[in-house]
Amino acid sequence: MITPTRSIAPDRALLSVAAQILLQLEAPRTISQTWVRLKSWRSDNGFGSPIPFGWFVLALDVLYAMDALILVDDLLMRRTENAS
Incomplete structure (x- = not known):
């Protein structure tokens, strides 16, 4: 599900999305x-x-769990090195 498998195409894997x-x-x-x-x-x-x-x-959850995404004032943003 997170990575491609026989039943999940590479373009649909959660990491790809x-x-x-x-x-x-x-x-x-x-x-x-x-x-x-x-x-x-x-x-x-x-x-x-x-x-x-x-x-x-689910892909947003993966990004949040990886600390790659933040939600501030109802806006999604990439987490940068400077973000706290």
């Missing part, structure tokens, strides 16, 4: 803005398999 989410966060965004941008980005880049919202939330 998490990386794709980070690409959408060049600026702080709401969760819904990030979701819309991710779906659009995946479509524009030829990822045919859709990602359900629940999978998106």
